Amino acid sequence: MKSDRTPVPEGWPFTPTLVVAILLIVIPAIGLISVYDYMQAEERMTSDLATLQSVTEKSIRESIVDTDTGLKLFDDSLNLRLQRGFSLFLEEYGRAGRDPSQMDLPAIKEELGGDMDLYVINSSGVIEYTTYPPDRGIDFKENPDFYAEITRMRLGHEFSPDRVVYEPATGQVRKYAYMPTPDHRYLLELGLVPDAFVEERNRLRSRESTQEFVALNPYLDSICVYDIWGNPVEAGGDPADARTQALITGTIIPGRTDYAVQDEHGRRIRYLFIDLKDPDYPSDPSVVVELTYDTGLIQSQLDQMLYSRAVVAILAIVLSSAVIFLVARRLTRPLEEIIDDVDVIAQGNLDHTVRLSATREVVKLERSINTMVANLKAAISRLQDSEETIREYSENLEEQVEARTAELQESTGKANLYLDIMTHDIRNTINTASLYTDLLMEELEGEERNYTAKVQKSLKKSIEIIRNVNTIRQIREEAAVLGPVALDPVIRAEIEHFPDVRITYAGTAVPVLADDLLSEIFTNLIGNAVKFGGPAVEIAIRVEERGDEVLVSVEDSGPGIADEVKQRLFTRFYGENGRKSNGGLGLYICRMLVERYDGKIRADDRVEGRPEEGVAIRFTLRKAG
Secondary structure, three states, rough: OOOOOOOOOOOOHHHHHHHHHHHHHHHHHHHHHHHHHHHHHHHHHHHHHHEEEEEEEHHHHHHHHHHHHHHHHHOOOOHHHHHHHHHHHHHHHOOOOHHHHHHHHHHEEEEEEOOEEEEEOOOOOOEEEEEOHHHHEEHHHHHHHHHHHHHHHHHHOOOOOEEEEEOOOOOOEEEEEEEEEOOOOEEEEEOOHHHHHHHHHHHHHHOOOOOOHHHOOEEEEEEEEEOOOOOOOOOOOOOOOOHHHHHHHHHHHOOOEEEEOOOOOOEEEEEEEEEEOOOOOOOOOEEEEEEOOOOOOHHHHHHHHHHHHHHHHHHOOOOOOOOHHHHHHHHHHHHHHHHHHHHHOOOOOOOOOOOOOHHHHHHHHHHHHHHHHHHHHHHHHHHHHHHHHHHHHOOOOOOOHHHHHHHHHHHHHHHHHHHHHHHHHHHHHHHHHHHHHHHHHHOOHHHHHHHHHHHHHHHHHHHHHHHHHHHHHHHHHHHHHHEEEEEHHHHHHHHHHOOOOOOEEOOOOOEEEOOOOOOHHHHHHHHHHHHOOOEEEEEEEEEEEEEEEEEEEEEEEOOOOOOHHOOOOOOEEEEHHHHOOOOHHHHHHHHHHHHHHOOOEEEEEOOOEEEEEEEEEEEEEEEEO
């Protein structure tokens, strides 16, 4: 007897195949371990960079704030002298008949010691008179925040000292103070420029140097500190380039926030805005710290690590290959001996026995095969018995399915009957309650009438829910039998249900494919527009023929719908502000009916690009032939 099996071509020997198979597992595993180790190192270095950056920036902020606190104490020590200087300034203003042009400002300067400059600022924020000619004519309106401060001081009654500041143009140190004239027409200003405190302030100012942080953070290349004008704060600091100065004065200072950029060399530059503005002083001593991080250092370290990991992985693969070959050879040799013995037996030498020089697992293999054959025979017998049982069960299965189907239909009919009775009785009860509330509304006044109105509104909401539930049940249980329906009478009938609402509709003669539920679409859309738009809402219904379709639009002038809400508007129970709502069935029913009629529905802005000016619900229907 010939065998029906197709001969299988002889493949690779078992030992090389096993070695290759194991290597195909080991090599990817070593590669994955190396990649994972590399990724862990990259994540660790990135985390270290983030930690060092956070600690460095926090320390820099604290250092600058502490330094400014010391400078503020130093600045306040000069307030008493300036306050005394204003007594001569105000006396001269009174002597000149409150006319600054008649004041002898140089004489007052000499009398004050010659180290104070005098300024007279008019109500327009312009320095009209001064002993320091370069500042004559400066218009503080160009700096709106500072102009607001000096206007407040001019209209006040108190002496107002300022911080010691550095002029943006000359870098000269000055201590300013302000005093309004009695008639509030001018603001008097004194600028103290004594050489005595310049050196002391510069000494304190040098504490603002933060270069020591560069040595503590290996990823930090440099630190520069700039004032609000983009000028370097530290003595001898390099001036900012035009691009950096524009960034500081145009973006960071107006926004009073941090900023980060990536330069053309791949370095990350962080700009820290440190707010030092004190509401008690008109000047703003805030600074911007420029931190340049060398992220290329991480990449260099990662490249070196990648090279070392690759070398280790190659060595591991070579050693693994040698070990795998030796182990595979030891495992497959007993199998090869068994195969040789089986070939001898297959050739007819039944007296030949299998050598028992192998491990005990091979001996167990023979016993397991005999056990498997016995179990297989028992399984075949049980399978034959099972086939007979299945055949008998199959004959009765159809009858059981029919019986279960009949029971299910009967249960469904009972449920629908109970639901019809419940909705009918509930609707009658609500109608009776609504009648009583109408009577109460005519009789009651004040708070009782408001409560009754709320009850009346809840009853109307209950009627709407019952109507929506019945509509959904009808849609789901009744197959769609579509036929020609005149669209115009349906729309006009629904408009008559809202006599107090301004609804614009031009009419149409086109028939569409629909059924008796078509009116529910317009009931829900008009009702929604009135509910969310209020009694003053204006509604427009438009019908356009577009080939085999009809596009219907229901537009209102209500509050509109945000763009992110429109995509979820027609889902079940979707209410206002994206929350689930027990009453959110109207638009869901509209979508079900439009899809029942093979159409599509969507929400658009009534005025394109202006969602706050109302919404337009548009849907398509098939035109009846």
